[in-house]
Amino acid sequence: MITKLRSDFLIASILIASLLATAACNKANADKQVVEVTLPTQGFTYGSVDAPVSVVEFGSVLCPPCIELHSNDLPFLAEKYIETGRVRLRYIDIAPDSLSSLAVSLVECMAPELGFPTSFQWIGELPDSLSHKTIMETAETHVTDFSTEIAACADSLSVNPRFDAEKEAAQTLRVPGAPTFLVGILDENGHFVGWPYIGKSIDTLAAYIESAEELLGVSSSH
16 A cells, blocks of 8 residues: 555656646746645544545634634535545644644544534634633533543643644745645655645635646546
8 A cells, every 4th residue: 555655646746747847837827836845744634545635734723814714615625525535634733822732732632523624613713812721611612522531632732743843844835824725645754745825715726626636637526
C-alpha cells in the first residue's frame, strides 16, 4: 500500500506540475501555481485515507470569515466531497494565541463523536470576551455530548508541539490569511503538492477540487 501511494504521488506530482506549467502561460490561470510543503504527519484530518484529492485549510476557528465558512459551507463540502470518498480534508489553525489553540483543540476532540462539520458549529456562539473559562462554558452549553473527556483532551492537545510545526509550514508558504486552501495530493509522509486558493467561495473551491480530479484522471463518482 505504501509503495503504491508513493508511486501514485510521484506520477500525480509530475502530472500536476507539467499541466500547471502549461496553464500558467494562460493569463486566466496565472494564479494556479504549484506549491509544495511538508506538513506534520499527525494532524486534524477528516475523510478517507484513500481519497485521491486532499484539501488543506489554513484557517482560524475564531476569525469571522472562517466561522461563516464552517457554519454555512463546510456541511456542503463534507456531503459532496468528503463523505463520498473524493476528498480528505486537513485543517491547520494559523492563529498564534493560546485561546485559538484551545478552541480548535475542542473542535478536534469533539470531531470523532460529532463529525467534522458539526464539531465547528458552537464556535459562532462564543462571546466577544474570550477566556479559557468562556470557551469551555460555551462548548459545554452548546454541545449536547460535551464531556469531561473532551475537556481534558482539548487542554492536553492545545499545548501539543504539532501546532508550532503546522504554523511553521504556514510561514514557509507565506500564507496571507485565513482561510487559505491547498488542493492537491498529501502523501503518508506529509509531503503536499498542489494549488493554492485564497478566498472563501465554496463554488471556487469546488472547481479547484474538480480540476484536480480531472488532472489526476479521477472519476467524480469515486
